[in-house]
Amino acid sequence: MSPGSEDRRTAHIVDVLNTAFSDLMEADPEAFRRRFRRMASDPFAFYRGTACLFYADVAEQDDPWATGEAGRVWIQGDLHAENFGTYMDGRGSLVFDVNDFDEAYIGPFTWDLRRLAASIAVLGWTKALSDADIEEGIRGYLRAYLDQVDYFVRSDRDHEWSIRLDTAEGAIRAALLDAQLATRIELLDDITVVEDYDRRFRKGPGVRTLDTEERTKVEEAYAAYRETIPGSKRFGSISYELKDAVGKTGFGIGSAGLPAYNLLVEGSSQALENDVVLTMKQGNVAAPSRVVHDARAREHFQHHGHRTAVSQRALQAQSDPWLGWTAIDGTGFVVQEVSPYERDLDWDSLVEPHEVKEVLVHLGRATAKVHCVADVDAGDIPLVEGQTEDAIVAAVGDRAEEFVDDIVRFGLEYGARARADHALFVDAFRGGHIEGVGPSAD
Numbered sequence: 001m002s003p004g005s006e007d008r009r010t011a012h013i014v015d016v017l018n019t020a021f022s023d024l025m026e027a028d029p030e031a032f033r034r035r036f037r038r039m040a041s042d043p044f045a046f047y048r049g050t051a052c053l054f055y056a057d058v059a060e061q062d063d064p065w066a067t068g069e070a071g072r073v074w075i076q077g078d079l080h081a082e083n084f085g086t087y088m089d090g091r092g093s094l095v096f097d098v099n100d101f102d103e104a105y106i107g108p109f110t111w112d113l114r115r116l117a118a119s120i121a122v123l124g125w126t127k128a129l130s131d132a133d134i135e136e137g138i139r140g141y142l143r144a145y146l147d148q149v150d151y152f153v154r155s156d157r158d159h160e161w162s163i164r165l166d167t168a169e170g171a172i173r174a175a176l177l178d179a180q181l182a183t184r185i186e187l188l189d190d191i192t193v194v195e196d197y198d199r200r201f202r203k204g205p206g207v208r209t210l211d212t213e214e215r216t217k218v219e220e221a222y223a224a225y226r227e228t229i230p231g232s233k234r235f236g237s238i239s240y241e242l243k244d245a246v247g248k249t250g251f252g253i254g255s256a257g258l259p260a261y262n263l264l265v266e267g268s269s270q271a272l273e274n275d276v277v278l279t280m281k282q283g284n285v286a287a288p289s290r291v292v293h294d295a296r297a298r299e300h301f302q303h304h305g306h307r308t309a310v311s312q313r314a315l316q317a318q319s320d321p322w323l324g325w326t327a328i329d330g331t332g333f334v335v336q337e338v339s340p341y342e343r344d345l346d347w348d349s350l351v352e353p354h355e356v357k358e359v360l361v362h363l364g365r366a367t368a369k370v371h372c373v374a375d376v377d378a379g380d381i382p383l384v385e386g387q388t389e390d391a392i393v394a395a396v397g398d399r400a401e402e403f404v405d406d407i408v409r410f411g412l413e414y415g416a417r418a419r420a421d422h423a424l425f426v427d428a429f430r431g432g433h434i435e436g437v438g439p440s441a442d
Contacts, residue, residue, distance in 0.1 A: 010424045010433070013053060018435050020052035020290065024258065025436045031249070032437045036429050039422075044122045046422040051078045051103055051287035053421070054115055057414070059291035065403060066108030070395035073388045074314045074374030076367075077103030077288045079112040080119035081347065084363055086179040088341040089162070090233065090318035094179055096163040096172050096362065097316070098370045099342065104311030105288040106297045106383055109371055109392055113142065114410050116367065120360065121415025123347065131412070133353040137360045138411050142404045144364030146396065152372045152389040161369060162317070163362055170358050171350055179343040185273045187340040192244075192264060192275070199272050200244040201264060208247030210261075218245045218261055221280065221326040225335045228309070228324035235321070241266035243275065258282040259331075262338065277338040278322055282331055283308045297383055303332025312336075314374040314384075 018025075025032045039049040047054075063071075076083070076098050085099040117138045124134035152161075165176050192199050201207060210218060222242050244264040260281040267274035283304030289297075301307040305325040312334075313319045322337040350356050368389075375388040396403045432438045 006424060009421065010428050012056075013050075013421055013425055014428055014434055016053045016056045017050070020285070020287070022436065029437050033439075036434070036437060040426045040429060042126055043419045043422040044119070044126050046425055047119060047122050047418045048078075048080055048082065050418075050421070050425075051115070052290060054118070054414075055111075055287050055291045057417075058111060058114060063108055063110055065110050065395050065406070067395050069384075069386050069388075069391035070110075071108045072106055072294070073109050073371060073384055073391065074311065075105060075107045075109065075112045075288065076101065076315060076370060077105050077107070077112070077286055077311075079116040079367065081116065081123050081363070082119075082344065084366060085342060085344040086175050087320075088179075088339060089316070090321050093162070093164060093318070094176050094341060096168055096176055097366050099344075101308055101312040101315060102284055103286045103288065104308065104315060105286040105292060106294055107288045107292050109388070109395075110407070111288065112367060112371070113145065113407050114414070116141065116363070117407050117411025118414040118418060121411045122418050124356065125415065125419060127351060127356070129353055129356065133357075134415075135408055135412065137353070137357045138408045139404055140357050141360040141364040141367075142407055143400075144361040145368045146400055146403075148365040148368035149372060149389050149392050152368065153387075153393055160317075163366055163369075168362065171345060171355065172359060172362050175343045175345055179341045182340040182343075184276075184340050187277065187338070188273070188275055191262070191277065194272060198243070199264060199275050201246045201262060206249045207262075208249070210245060210247060214247075215245060217328050218263075218280070221328045221333065222263060222335075225280070225324045225326035225333075228326070229321070233321040235268060239266055239268060239276075248279070258284055259328075263335075276322065278335055279338050280326065280333045280335045283325075283334050286311075300383055303327060303330075305332030305334040307332075308334040309336075315370045317369075317373045 021032065035049060039046045078100065079098070083098060083100040084096065086094060086096050087099055089095050120138050120141065121134055124137065129137075163172065165173065165180070168176055188199065191202055193202050203209070219242060222245075226240055242263060242265055246262050248260045248262045258281060260279060263278040263280055265276050265278060267276045283306070285304060286307060301310065303325075305327065309323050309325040312323060320336050320339070322335065324335045326333050326335060345359065350359060371392070372387075372389040375384050375386060428434060430439050
């Protein structure tokens with residue numbers, strides 16, 4: 001890349017980041033300074049934190065596969081290799097699946113695949129995998145995705161299928177086994193204390209005590225949230241009593257600067273071991289929504305907390321029964337349980353090509369599952385019509401290998417682009433060129 005083109009690309013990166021995050025950077029520059037330092041640490045951390053840049057780029061490209069209904073389905077929106085993990089579904093089953101829905105929206109099904117493919121290219125590079133191994137891994141992911149979509153067309157059992165202990169292998173099975181050992185009481189003992197026969201949150205790093213005015217607003221927001229829980233998912237009358245609330249910081253790269261609270265509520269009984277911890281986090285602007293001009297979707301969502309919760313209900317066959325939304329001072333928040341059963345995949349332990357490739361086959365099947373459950377079968381969520389699996393099969397047709405070649409080529413090229421962008425970003429941040437967030441505190 002010539003110096004002139006480097007300067008233009010740097011200006012583009014800075015402009016996209018400023019446009020996407022200016023309000024949050026102004027509200028909490030320290031949080032974004034920390035976020036940008038984490039993004040500077042390696043190309044994959046940068047890629048994870050720049051979904052907005054990815055969509056600014058991909059929206060300018062023609063996509064021959066995003067035709068008809070396949071161009072308008074529920075997508076996860078930030079599908080990279082580390083947005084998969086374990087959780088307990090609404091039926092009480094431990095599953096391995098997509099586990100982050102902050103950026104979920106309506107868009108072409110290929111956007112998730114392209115973003116995941118590029119993430120494999122970046123992550124594979126950080127592990128010093130050869131280009132041939134990276135390409136083979138992406139191909140394995142895409143073929144598993146298409147195979148699973150075909151399965152759903154033939155069986156129509158998309159809501160029943162999942163990656164569980166009896167179907168998982170290797171590192172994914174290990175993550176599920178680790179999650180199986182977790183207990184709610186261990187989580188409670190870690191972040192709460194019992195005094196005078198009652199439980200409350202511990203004080204410590206990332207925990208903020210609320211003053212009377214803010215506590216009142218949180219309590220009112222919590223009461224409004226309870227009305228968003230579907231009747232079919234409601235627990236008995238003893239549940240939901242609010243016992244304590246604190247401000248919370250210290251979430252991941254994508255949530256920097258977003259206000260959040262932890263709520264301690266009564267569980268299924270008055271036994272202290274059944275208390276439940278909820279997170280109430282401000283919804284962020286979904287990165288795909290910045291480039292998707294869909295009036296129907298935009299009008300459907302009350303705010304970004306509502307959009308996040310509705311999207312998660314659509315993309316998960318059995319969502320968290322505590323999942324809902326609310327608002328504080330007109331700003332949307334998403335509410336869900338802080339679950340002891342969530343485990344991220346340990347990518348640091350996956351160092352050999354065959355280990356990575358084995359996992360990617362599972363990720364391909366999991367991606368197909370979230371796409372195909374999020375359609376007309378999702379019940380009272382009316383934004384997507386028809387069967388997503390049928391739309392994808394119609395879009396790909398008999399050109400499966402051509403489709404795979406296209407996504408692989410994109411993934412390798414955009415992965416290289418992301419690595420180069422990372423270096424430009426680091427220089428721009430170090431040089432103080434990102435408005436409102438310099439490399440050091442004033």
